[in-house]
Amino acid sequence: MSTTLSPTPRTQVSRGKNRAVTDRERLHTFLGEALVAHLGIIVGSGGDAHPVVLPTAYGFDLDGPDAGGSLYLHGSVAAGWLARALERDVCVTITELDGLVAARSGFHHSMNYRSAVVIGRPRLVEDSGEREHALALVVDQMIPGRWATLRPATRKELAATAVIALPLAEASMKARAEGPVDDPADIDSGTWAGVIPIHRVAAAPVTADDAEGAPPEDVVRRAAQLGAEAIS
């Protein structure tokens, strides 16, 4: 793989080209840090076709079998979106909000963020080994190291869970990480301008009602602490 993102016309960033991030390593770093993906699928056909966008967990494997690495999504084998996602191309967008950009004018208000857009035709993961590996990645994306502390998945669980893989080849990334860009005439207005940084943080783990007594494993404490440190 090239180390730079080479978007096709479908993932070419058309607006805000100065915010397009062409370094593939930055995409990979971002995928490791985010938590929620939005899956866009087309439902219906012809004039009745409309998109549906669903939030979902995800995992990824840069050494996965798909071009550019594999982005994994999972769901119930009975989920309606699953069949539709396999029939047509989908779009998966992963976004993290990093700040509110307060300018001197409403027009120049903005957000600092990182966002990756991946388009492609998903592949149904049929190999049970790859499916289990993908589910481990999805769990560990939320709580790194968690999967290894759990009992193995059962055959029944694996049979009930569908996993799709999307190649990371056709991906683009945008990021804004700067202060407000005001019109020169507004700078001396006396209005404050700057950024309110936004962080996603984790609070102390809340033990389930039926689990009193069992202390959280190190991986859980670490996941909760990492978040709390992020605002200090």
Next chain:
Amino acid sequence: MSTTLSPTPRTQVSRGKNRAVTDRERLHTFLGEALVAHLGIIVGSGGDAHPVVLPTAYGFDLDGPDAGGSLYLHGSVAAGWLARALERDVCVTITELDGLVAARSGFHHSMNYRSAVVIGRPRLVEDSGEREHALALVVDQMIPGRWATLRPATRKELAATAVIALPLAEASMKARAEGPVDDPADIDSGTWAGVIPIHRVAAAPVTADDAEGAPPEDVVRRAAQLGAEAIS
């Protein structure tokens, strides 16, 4: 409007029906608390059609002129998505992550979240008064009260900004806000189970390089403080 959500077949929640939120007031409260929307549009036609999902700021007005109230998105008049969004139905999904749900099995790992899905045909907001009102709502969604502290928008700024309105009538909402639901056989395994709460918090405002000396207005301090309090 009915006070309950009455989804059409398009917004009917098909999976996890126990997580569908039918109280319209809860949708409205959630819209007031979230910050980022994901807009799904269809690009191309026939076999080449594919969805594109883009992150964006938003605002909303329950007394807006659209059925159920108006969800507003804005962008440059030159943005490629704009024309496409007006030609076909779109889907706007707004999600906030509230927690990582750690169960005793990978299978039962989950996320706590709130998510609203709105489907419909957007209307281009042509009235300049409504357009300015919508832009004020978008800015105040980020920093409540900010718009009133700014100079008025100029005619040039309003002419460069396109606003679309989506009726909130065809909306559904899902929320998960509970601990893990484990298989009975796993509960005595000794594995910790519970929730790592996740919050989006704001840090202290960072003044722009060209604005040293100007103190942040109360609305900015309030927006930054509200976030910081959320983790205490």
